[in-house]
Amino acid sequence: MKAVICSGGEFTVSEVPAPEPGHGQLVLDVAYAGICGSDLHARGHADEVADLMDRVGQPGFMRSAERVVMGHEFVGRVAAYGPGTRKRWPVGTRIVALPIRKCGDDAQLTGFSTQSPGAYAQQVVVEEAMAIPVPDSLTDEQAALTEPMSVAWHAVRRADVSRGRTAIVVGCGPIGLAVIAMLRASGVKRIVASDLSQRRRELAREMGATTVVDPREQSPWDAYTAKNEIRRYSELALLGISTMKQLRIVDRLPWWKVFRLAERIGAVPGGPVVFECVGIPGMIDSIIAEAPLQSRVAVVGVCMEPDTILPALAISKEIDLRFMFGYDPGEFRDTLHMIANGKVDVRPLITGRVGLEGTAAAFDALGDPETHAKILVSPTSSATTPEPVA
């Protein structure tokens, strides 16, 4: 079969042996495989990522000198089953699957390991246990976005945003845009998005942002009014004094109980939930410096360099810092069905399509935020540069 081999950061389309499914695994004929920021990063900085993955206990991540087939966001059709499978779906059934696969005693990340080649190829192997059939209402293109949208769904769930709380999305690349779509789908009413690129700001609005700012012109913190947010420490102290005056008007009122009750029903100051979707040094620190008191910062952007924060600043403002990565199988399935039932419209994100021969051109094109968000690779397309998706 044909596959795109990445080695030393260069792509070549080669003829390789057809993949053999192992125990409990099946082979898909690939329809589409998306390209994301992790792919761009792994192409150029594989060794750095591999060292990091070794530290978290994930051996086998691709090294730059190796020959790897990338592609971890895919949809395909069942071609054949390996031994020890239940053969749950007829050959030809459309499938999406979590890109992880058992290889010997370890699991490997499909599309980031020589042991589990990815989907920039005519075929890819998946675990039957990790595969989910695609509802008929979805096009192949939409289904191919299940994996990246799952990352955003996990981030939104883990950030625990209640509907009434303001969400601020800093950085509207593909992952920021996906986070906006998932915030919208979960009913969050005020979504402020910030990005330097005009094209991305337009997409942010299309995906459901209610306020969109160019950070060179307006700070996202000044772009909305939330009555229960506190920006200055002194305001918090003043609020404490005025509240206590009120509560102690009646002498025998157990004011401390009223105080706790107010806390339980949410009638106390609280900051927004801020999604950091840029991933460059200095972002977390600037958010901590500018966000209201008691904001929650959800770090989604993957910064690969050491980064500095001033803990005392975060402490004084009681900033809640959460990091998030990946998704679980339930979130993956939820996401597929949220796209299928129209809760999330991923179509504006899909800006181009290429054939296997166009993979290098697509990776290069994704470097320009004004043109593309998500480009899909299709082994049946002959396009060598990104073409519009019908």
Ligand SMILES: [Zn+2]
């Ligand atoms: Zn991805």
